[in-house]
Amino acid sequence: MSITYEDQLAGSLVDSFPKDFGYGVENMDMMQDNLEHSPPADNKPRILLMGLRRSGKSSIQKVVFHKMSPNETLFLESTNKIYKDDISGSSFVNFHIWDFPGQVDFFDPTFDYEMIFRGTGALIFVIDAQDDYVEALGRLHLTVSRAYRVNPEINFEVFIHKVDGLSDDHKIETQRDIHQRANDDLADATSDIFYLTSIYDHSIFEAFSKVVQKLIPQLPTLENLLNIFISNSGIEKAFLFDVVSKIYIATDSSPVDMQSYELCCDMIDVVIDVSCIYGLKDDSNGNAYDKESLAIIKLNNTTVLYLKEVTKFLALVCILREESFERKGLIDYNFHCFRKAIHEVFEVSSSTQRMGAALQCSPPSGNGLSRLKGQVLNGTPRSLV
Numbered sequence: 001m002s003i004t005y006e007d008q009l010a011g012s013l014v015d016s017f018p019k020d021f022g023y024g025v026e027n028m029d030m031m032q033d034n035l036e037h038s039p040p041a042d043n044k045p046r047i048l049l050m051g052l053r054r055s056g057k058s059s060i061q062k063v064v065f066h067k068m069s070p071n072e073t074l075f076l077e078s079t080n081k082i083y084k085d086d087i088s089g090s091s092f093v094n095f096h097i098w099d100f101p102g103q104v105d106f107f108d109p110t111f112d113y114e115m116i117f118r119g120t121g122a123l124i125f126v127i128d129a130q131d132d133y134v135e136a137l138g139r140l141h142l143t144v145s146r147a148y149r150v151n152p153e154i155n156f157e158v159f160i161h162k163v164d165g166l167s168d169d170h171k172i173e174t175q176r177d178i179h180q181r182a183n184d185d186l187a188d189a190t191s192d193i194f195y196l197t198s199i200y201d202h203s204i205f206e207a208f209s210k211v212v213q214k215l216i217p218q219l220p221t222l223e224n225l226l227n228i229f230i231s232n233s234g235i236e237k238a239f240l241f242d243v244v245s246k247i248y249i250a251t252d253s254s255p256v257d258m259q260s261y262e263l264c265c266d267m268i269d270v271v272i273d274v275s276c277i278y279g280l281k282d283d284s285n286g287n288a289y290d291k292e293s294l295a296i297i298k299l300n301n302t303t304v305l306y307l308k309e310v311t312k313f314l315a316l317v318c319i320l321r322e323e324s325f326e327r328k329g330l331i332d333y334n335f336h337c338f339r340k341a342i343h344e345v346f347e348v349s350s351s352t353q354r355m356g357a358a359l360q361c362s363p364p365s366g367n368g369l370s371r372l373k374g375q376v377l378n379g380t381p382r383s384l385v
């Protein structure tokens with residue numbers, strides 16, 4: 001009986017994703033291979049961090065992608081030129097993050113904003129909520145109008161930042177006010193582009209997760225796989241995490257509550273810390289996270305946390321009830337199918353990417369080539385059409 005069911009699950013997982021994925025992220029197990037074939041580094045989609053001086057741009061980038069502790073950001077010096085951070089070597093997120101100095105002068109002839117905005121997937125505008133934000137809103141207007149003229153596909157995102165200093169009522173009021181005032185510039189902007197963020201809690205990771213997810217063409221497929229996995233395994237919530245940044249790449253379609261997300265982030269920290277301190281062999285190259293990574297934590301409220309390696313940079317972290325965990329064999333088997341499906345998703349993307357690169361390198365052959373070249377949507381190269 002259970003064999004039939006599990007076989008069905010395996011089939012449904014593997015067959016459930018469409019075959020026409022684009023790519024914006026790579027399976028890092030194949031990273032080495034991809035490095036040789038991927039387009040030049042500068043062609044990677046960009047996420048830009050812009051905003052006034054001292055609004056917190058560098059702090060966000062350092063805390064999310066370089067594990068800097070929030071208190072250390074007090075000593076960050078002001079950025080005076082564009083800082084280009086290629087995080088693809090250590091993270092599943094295959095983007096460049098560009099941190100701009102505050103007060104970018106669009107009229108400076110040396111500032112080639114056309115080139116910058118053309119390859120951009122998302123532009124995050126950071127507004128210091130503890131400061132008077134009238135000037136910042138003027139800047140937002142100028143930035144959005146310039147960027148939109150060059151590349152209407154950019155995702156504009158607004159981080160209303162440093163909200164740790166505001167009361168709950170004040171936070172909501174500030175968000176409403178900024179949303180209202182910015183509406184002239186971002187005419188059809190929905191409220192889901194305004195995030196309340198702080199580096200002193202998990203809100204900055206949550207917000208960055210949402211920004212990155214909008215740039216991942218495979219997102220619906222990943223969500224679908226997670227939905228099938230949790231419904232067949234008695235799991236309440238599952239996140240697919242980029243281990244280094246603690247950005248979640250995808251989750252199932254049930255609503256995300258901040259506490260669950262924080263719990264899962266904390267679990268990753270525990271696993272990596274324990275593994276670093278007690279798990280490394282003397283002769284190893286010091287990798288705290290590998291194929292063997294697995295952790296189960298039982299909490300005192302009948303909840304179980306379950307973490308397992310999916311790819312070199314991705315982990316699945318689940319929350320489930322103790323009674324569901326009694327069927328651990330089933331969960332392990334379903335996880336095995338899920339992992340296989342995820343690898344297939346990114347294998348397809350990766351081979352499509354290589355085909356795209358090969359086509360772009362080959363000599364032009366009439367107008368057919370331009371039709372076949374990888375499309376760019378939201379700055380993310382798409383699969384061939």
Ligand SMILES: Nc1nc2c(ncn2[C@@H]2O[C@H](COP(=O)(O)OP(=O)(O)OP(=O)(O)O)[C@@H](O)[C@H]2O)c(=O)[nH]1
Pocket residue numbers: 051052053054055056057058059060070072073074075076077078079080100101102103161162163164165197198199200
């Ligand atoms: N309270 C609070 N302070 C923050 C937060 N994020 C950043 N800061 C502080 O804001 C100050 C400025 O941060 P930076 O990251 O240097 O700002 P920036 O936007 O990169 O500044 P420029 O490089 O001059 O453009 C630092 O003292 C940070 O510690 C936050 O979420 N909450």
